[in-house]
Amino acid sequence: MTVTILGAGAFGTALAITLAQNGAVSLWARDAARVEEMNRTRRNDRRLPMAELPENVAVTADIDAALTETVLLAMPMQQMGGFLREHRARLDGRTLVACSKGIDLATGHGPTALIHATCPGARAAILTGPSFAADIARGLPTALTLACDTDDAALQERLSTPTLRIYRTTDTTGAELGGALKNVIAIAAGVVTGAELGDSARAALMTRGFAEMTRLAIRLGARPETLAGLSGFGDLVLTCTSPLSRNFRFGQALGQGEGFDPETTVEGVATAKAVVTLAGNLGIEMPVAEVVADLSDHRVTVAEAMHALLSRPLKEE
Ligand SMILES: NC(=O)C1=CN([C@@H]2O[C@H](COP(=O)(O)OP(=O)(O)OC[C@H]3O[C@@H](n4cnc5c(N)ncnc54)[C@H](OP(=O)(O)O)[C@@H]3O)[C@@H](O)[C@H]2O)C=CC1
Ligand SMILES: O=C(CO)COP(=O)(O)O
Incomplete structure (x- = not known):
């Protein structure tokens, strides 16, 4: 065939x-x-x-x-x-x-x-x-x-x-949302790396990022096990830890205050904006996606983005 x-x-x-x-x-x-x-x-x-x-x-x-x-x-x-x-x-x-x-x-x-x-x-x-x-x-x-x-x-x-x-x-919904959302979190992981905020911060961000990926996907009908599989968790790990990822490298450049080749395909930028709108309509909190959308459009600095995430009300995990 x-x-x-x-x-x-x-x-x-x-x-x-x-x-x-x-x-x-x-x-x-x-x-x-x-x-x-x-x-x-x-x-x-x-x-x-x-x-x-x-x-x-x-x-x-x-x-x-x-x-x-x-x-x-x-x-x-x-x-x-x-x-x-x-x-x-x-x-x-x-x-x-x-x-x-x-x-x-x-x-x-x-x-x-x-x-x-x-x-x-x-x-x-x-x-x-x-x-x-x-x-x-x-x-x-x-x-x-x-x-x-x-x-x-x-x-x-x-x-x-x-x-x-x-x-x-x-589970097409779970598979496609895992692949889409991990790019947004990969940008954030790149920012953490570029701004030298530490490996602990990156681990926290990946974990909380995975929580918000799962929250939105389940609300849209995905199965949790799909998010925990290759298309979600698997791809999140790859793109949040490898400089071969364009989304990660884009975030790294943002974290270093440097520019990035506009010709390079970086799917997480538009997706972060789409996610913020989608989550807003559904009343779902997506704080990492929000800061990625703001950082990509240079509406906030890395320090402001970090403060926005760290100053959120304390809650149960
Ligand atoms: N690269 C990777 O490692 C992986 C990529 N993906 C996904 O695959 C998708 C494509 O990425 P990738 O191949 O890396 O991107 P590239 O930037 O390497 O290439 C994009 C390709 O799409 C073509 N294209 C763009 N717009 C159109 C259009 N309107 N009609 C027809 N062709 C068009 C471009 O053509 P032209 O050259 O003429 O501009 C180019 O050949 C992305 O969603 C990405 O997330 C998934 C897994 C791995
Ligand atoms: O999706 C990918 C790997 O699974 C490729 O990632 P980037 O688009 O960030 O390079």
């Missing part, structure tokens, strides 16, 4: 490389010049420079030629809504597996909810969990969660490779 990947960024390219071990892969990118370059060099030098594309990865700028029954969407979250609206007719009836991590600022939807709302004729799933694109492309051991409303062992098998182990669940 040929799998289609729409979006040839770091993650789409890494998935193409590993999934090619199971069969043909169609990798679509919107920019014809980049496609030509990738076909000439058999690499994606802009997004994932270290990895070679296997022979059975067909790179194309022709979306109709690329499309098959199973389609992985590997673009930044804030681009997905517009993309789905533009291509709704051709995506109808297919299985759309979102690989993005975030909450759409315009609608407050996570990836699968956005697919349901925009392409009601498609089947929605999400592939998420702790994995750096470079690790997947290098064939390092990785485990992810595949969440689909209807249990789908065949899809789980097609997306599993000798080094990429897929667990499956039907």
Whole structure:
């Protein structure tokens, strides 16, 4: 079964490389010049420079030629809504597996909810969990969660490779919220590191961050065990502790009072804003997300953010 990947960024390219071990892969990118370059060099030098594309990865700028029954969407979250609206007719009836991590600022939807709302004729799933694109492309051991409303062992098998182990669940809400919210907490962990506030502070922040992730997700119908799994806790640990994470590095730059490359994909910034709105509407406290939204927009200093968190009323854990 040929799998289609729409979006040839770091993650789409890494998935193409590993999934090619199971069969043909169609990798679509919107920019014809980049496609030509990738076909000439058999690499994606802009997004994932270290990895070679296997022979059975067909790179194309022709979306109709690329499309098959199973389609992985590997673009930044804030681009997905517009993309789905533009291509709704051709995506109808297919299985759309979102690989993005975030909450759409315009609608407050996570990836699968956005697919349901925009392409009601498609089947929605999400592939998420702790994995750096470079690790997947290098064939390092990785485990992810595949969440689909209807249990789908065949899809789980097609997306599993000798080094990429897929667990499956039907809790799409929990899986997509874990992946979205951990990026917000990773920014905060980066700030703590950049501002040299100490490892103890980072551990406290990760733990309280996980508490607020879980609080919002359960309120929206997620299962607690999903949050405790790869897509929640697992990815939180990875991105809050590794400088390979762009969200973590963005936070680190904020903590050091330095700028950050605006071209780099940092999903947690828009998601923090979306979360603050969502939590406000639901009457749920998300203090870490609030300070991340404020810090990202330079509305508060790191010292003010720290004071805001530490001066909250004392309460039971
Ligand atoms: N990198 C990683 O390690 C991981 C990333 N993810 C998630 O994957 C998603 C994508 O991230 P990643 O691949 O790293 O991002 P990159 O910044 O590496 O690449 C983004 C890609 O999306 C394409 N794109 C952007 N907008 C559109 C659009 N409107 N239509 C079509 N294509 C578009 C870009 O095309 P162009 O080059 O033309 O701008 C580019 O190829 C994110 O949600 C991220 O959280 C998940 C796990 C790991
Ligand atoms: O989601 C990721 C790892 O699981 C990648 O994290 P960043 O987007 O922060 O680089």
